[in-house]
Amino acid sequence: xxxxxxxxxxxxxxxxxxxxxxxxxxxxxxxxxxxxxxxxxxxxxxxxxxxxxxxxxxxxxxxxxxxxxxxxxxxxxxxxxxxxxxxxxxxxxxxxxxxxxxxxxxxxxxxxxxxxxxxxxxxxxxxxxxxxxxxxxxxxxxxxxxxxxxxxxxxxxxxxxxxxxxxxxxxxxxxxxxxxxxxxxxxxxxxxxxxxxxxxxxxxxxxxxxxxxxxxxxxxxxxxxxxxxxxxxxxxxxxxxxxxxxxxxxxxxxxxxxxxxxxxxxxxxxxxxxxxxxxxxxxxxxxxxxxxxxxxxxxxxxxxxxxxx
Amino acid sequence: xxxxxxxxxxxxxxxxxxxxxxxxxxxxxxxxxxxxxxxxxxxxxxxxxxxxxxxxxxxxxxxxxxxxxxxxxxxxxxxxxxxxxxxxxxxxxxxxxxxxxxxxxxxxxxxxxxxxxxxxxxxxxxxxxxxxxxxxxxxxxxxxxxxxxxxxxxxxxxxxxxxxxxxxxxxxxxxxxxxxxxxxxxxxxxxxxxxxx
Numbered sequence: 001x002x003x004x005x006x007x008x009x010x011x012x013x014x015x016x017x018x019x020x021x022x023x024x025x026x027x028x029x030x031x032x033x034x035x036x037x038x039x040x041x042x043x044x045x046x047x048x049x050x051x052x053x054x055x056x057x058x059x060x061x062x063x064x065x066x067x068x069x070x071x072x073x074x075x076x077x078x079x080x081x082x083x084x085x086x087x088x089x090x091x092x093x094x095x096x097x098x099x100x101x102x103x104x105x106x107x108x109x110x111x112x113x114x115x116x117x118x119x120x121x122x123x124x125x126x127x128x129x130x131x132x133x134x135x136x137x138x139x140x141x142x143x144x145x146x147x148x149x150x151x152x153x154x155x156x157x158x159x160x161x162x163x164x165x166x167x168x169x170x171x172x173x174x175x176x177x178x179x180x181x182x183x184x185x186x187x188x189x190x191x192x193x194x195x196x197x198x199x200x201x202x203x204x205x206x207x208x209x210x211x212x213x214x215x216x217x218x219x220x221x222x223x224x225x226x227x228x229x230x231x232x233x234x235x236x237x238x239x240x241x242x243x244x245x246x247x248x249x250x251x252x253x254x255x256x257x258x259x260x261x262x263x264x265x266x267x268x269x270x271x272x273x274x275x276x277x278x279x280x281x282x283x284x285x286x287x288x289x290x291x292x293x294x295x296x297x298x299x300x301x302x303x304x305x306x307x308x309x
Numbered sequence: 310x311x312x313x314x315x316x317x318x319x320x321x322x323x324x325x326x327x328x329x330x331x332x333x334x335x336x337x338x339x340x341x342x343x344x345x346x347x348x349x350x351x352x353x354x355x356x357x358x359x360x361x362x363x364x365x366x367x368x369x370x371x372x373x374x375x376x377x378x379x380x381x382x383x384x385x386x387x388x389x390x391x392x393x394x395x396x397x398x399x400x401x402x403x404x405x406x407x408x409x410x411x412x413x414x415x416x417x418x419x420x421x422x423x424x425x426x427x428x429x430x431x432x433x434x435x436x437x438x439x440x441x442x443x444x445x446x447x448x449x450x451x452x453x454x455x456x457x458x459x460x461x462x463x464x465x466x467x468x469x470x471x472x473x474x475x476x477x478x479x480x481x482x483x484x485x486x487x488x489x490x491x492x493x494x495x496x497x498x499x500x501x502x503x504x505x506x
Contacts, residue, residue: 067350068349068351076484174485176484177482247482266426266427266428267422268425271415273351275350278352279343279353279356279410280409280410282413282415283412283415
């Protein structure tokens with residue numbers, strides 16, 4: 001780099017001063033962004049609208065969110081997805097949409113995203129294992145996609161499937177679960193404005209361990225309903241078979257609404273541990289429908305939630 | 310057998326105190342991880358589970374001592390009390406982690422859970438069975454109880470079995486590691502079935 005003739009030349013002279021300062025502020029900004037990542041809600045790459053549905057609770061750090069995942073396709077341990085999800089290839093990606101829809105077909109991800117407006121939705125997330133986080137998702141309402149493909153009047157349920165690719169998903173090479181992972185919603189649950197398809201979090205593309213490139217988020221239900229890395233959406237008139245319900249029907253139901261009054265057979269759901277709250281933080285009471293009672297309670301009026309767990 | 314004799318010779322010179330000290334290493338490791346911030350995103354569960362797993366290692370280790378002598382002639386009997394007491398020590402810590410860190414002293418919920426949840430019931434049963442064993446793991450009790458000492462300490466077999474089942478039951482789906490633990494404990498217990506003569 002160094003040449004004899006320009007020994008006295010300073011970098012500030014090489015670069016026009018305006019640009020030089022400008023560049024510096026860009027670098028400083030980037031550094032601030034990196035440093036602020038942990039707490040600040042999304043000032044970042046993906047442009048996303050704020051949403052009235054976002055909670056004012058402080059989101060968990062990106063580290064919490066990306067190092068503590070139940071994504072059994074990559075292993076049983078909560079640290080396995082971060083270790084093993086790197087191998088997953090998410091480009092190209094498309095979702096096969098079929099069943100009782102007017103316009104079935106294979107929809108490439110970029111085509112799915114073209115007409116939608118991405119929003120930031122800071123949601124509470126409650127796992128059936130009685131721990132909880134707050135996650136700043138980026139996504140769009142599922143109903144936008146369903147409206148686009150045209151749901152036929154006979155459809156009552158939406159079934160989802162995760163990618164099945166054992167060569168990239170070591171957990172699928174092991175037994176224990178009948179892959180691919182399947183989940184489902186009643187149509188009115190799917191059309192609720194709280195229900196989103198998320199493609200990112202913290203203003204970045206969805207980390208692979210969190211269900212890249214596109215996943216469901218249903219904030220009033222236990223986390224296992226929020227199926228990851230979706231490749232198939234089917235509209236049907238029958239309640240679809242779902243993975244956890246098929247595995248242990250006594251413990252996991254189709255509805256899986258967060259409910260402090262209905263315990264898991266093996267543990268209480270009355271309280272939850274907030275991930276990231278520290279070693280001696282007290283348990284906090286779990287809220288019915290995870291605090292989204294106002295938006296979703298009407299969906300279940302007249303239903304016995306203890307029976308339809 | 311040729312390998313075992315010098316090993317037994319070396320072991321004879323290893324004081325029991327060294328085993329107690331070495332037995333504190335798993336705890337030191339946990340403390341180290343906590344201090345260094347490397348305990349993970351969910352320190353409560355990690356600490357609780359590590360302590361429980363450590364207790365299981367010592368319990369199973371203690372149960373393996375007699376078969377190891379019978380099968381390979383390896384003599385570790387001298388350290389059995391230390392290993393058993395260490396197991397109990399980790400069990401106490403595991404229980405404390407559950408009450409203090411996990412249930413955060415919500416006694417009502419903890420008590421309700423304890424009755425309602427089979428895996429907790431099994432865990433606490435195993436603990437209660439091991440409590441008299443820990444209390445009588447001293448020379449005075451051995452002398453005092455005489456033949457009854459063996460009868461009391463027979464409780465270790467059902468207790469360890471319950472401990473392993475407790476470990477399996479808290480899993481969402483029993484993992485390969487879980488099945489391995491169960492297989493090991495079943496083999497260890499089968500080795501203790503008295504032979505008919």
